[in-house]
Amino acid sequence: xxxxxxxxxxxxxxxxxxxxxxxxxxxxxxxxxxxxxxxxxxxxxxxxxxxxxxxxxxxxxxxxxxxxxxxxxxxxxxxxxxxxxxxxxxxxxxxxxxxxxxxxxxxxxxxxxxxxxxxxxxxxxxxxxxxxxxxxxxxxxxxxxxxxxxxxxxxxxxx
Amino acid sequence: xxxxxxxxxxxxxxxxxxxxxxxxxxxxxxxxxxxxxxxxxxxxxxxxxxxxxxxxxxxxxxxxxxxxxxxxxxxxxxxxxxxxxxxxxxxxxxxxxxxxxxxxxxxxxxxxxxxxxxxxxxxxxxxxxxxxxxxxxxxxxxxxxxxxxxxxxxxxxxx
Numbered sequence: 001x002x003x004x005x006x007x008x009x010x011x012x013x014x015x016x017x018x019x020x021x022x023x024x025x026x027x028x029x030x031x032x033x034x035x036x037x038x039x040x041x042x043x044x045x046x047x048x049x050x051x052x053x054x055x056x057x058x059x060x061x062x063x064x065x066x067x068x069x070x071x072x073x074x075x076x077x078x079x080x081x082x083x084x085x086x087x088x089x090x091x092x093x094x095x096x097x098x099x100x101x102x103x104x105x106x107x108x109x110x111x112x113x114x115x116x117x118x119x120x121x122x123x124x125x126x127x128x129x130x131x132x133x134x135x136x137x138x139x140x141x142x143x144x145x146x147x148x149x150x151x152x153x154x155x156x157x158x159x
Numbered sequence: 160x161x162x163x164x165x166x167x168x169x170x171x172x173x174x175x176x177x178x179x180x181x182x183x184x185x186x187x188x189x190x191x192x193x194x195x196x197x198x199x200x201x202x203x204x205x206x207x208x209x210x211x212x213x214x215x216x217x218x219x220x221x222x223x224x225x226x227x228x229x230x231x232x233x234x235x236x237x238x239x240x241x242x243x244x245x246x247x248x249x250x251x252x253x254x255x256x257x258x259x260x261x262x263x264x265x266x267x268x269x270x271x272x273x274x275x276x277x278x279x280x281x282x283x284x285x286x287x288x289x290x291x292x293x294x295x296x297x298x299x300x301x302x303x304x305x306x307x308x309x310x311x312x313x314x315x316x317x318x
């Protein structure tokens with residue numbers, strides 16, 4: 001067969017990483033153009049701008065974690081099954097959880113960090129801590145995406 | 160077969176949780192951007208801001224409840240059927256109810272909480288109670304999505 005259960009499982013991992021990279025790219029762009037406007041006025045806030053603009057990148061790393069877990073643990077397990085049946089498609093289903101979580105939390109992280117960057121000048125850099133606290137709330141949803149994907153794979157006995 | 164009825168049922172559960180995570184990310188992002196501007200004006204409102212920003216996160220857990228119910232009760236039911244027929248696709252259809260309810264109610268709860276957050280400095284924090292009350296109306300739709308998904312699964316005899 002052209003599309004085996006293992007290759008469908010690999011598609012699942014790839015979808016999770018693709019969602020993470022897409023969200024990270026859009027989020028960093030949203031935060032980045034606020035950063036350019038802030039640096040045009042006050043170049044000394046470069047350090048705070050770099051910290052806030054780099055936060056959405058974490059979603060790409062979470063996607064990489066899910067891909068590595070699927071490729072190293074789940075795919076060999078499916079390959080060892082005598083009759084995998086719909087297991088490959090079940091892994092794709094679990095990866096949709098991760099992909100949606102990473103893509104949308106990356107975009108939201110970008111908008112929260114972007115608001116923080118535009119407020120840096122008015123607060124003389126004091127907003128950095130509060131903006132990081134609010135960004136952690138969105139980050140939490142991306143972490144929940146990793147945790148729930150692993151939970152679903154474990155409940156299905158694929159991990 | 161590559162796509163079995165069980166794996167389609169798992170996709171139904173996964174899409175419910177994915178909808179919850181998507182909506183929570185968008186909602187927390189929509190509430191988080193005004194939160195940064197509120198904290199720029201009045202850093203003393205941090206406690207009220209955190210209460211309002213974390214409200215849209217609950218929809219993730221409604222999605223998780225649907226996923227766990229489908230994985231632990233519906234999938235074994237379908238696996239035990241001699242001829243499942245279209246049951247897997249029926250569970251996927253029920254998952255779409257939950258996914259839409261959680262995604263949109265969380266996103267728009269974020270819009271209400273964001274409006275509440277921008278009014279915090281003007282009202283010196285007194286808007287908190289009213290904003291939470293209005294957010295609960297949207298929360299109710301998320302709960303209804305969970306209840307109606309379980310109701311539809313029960314009416315189909317899959318629960």
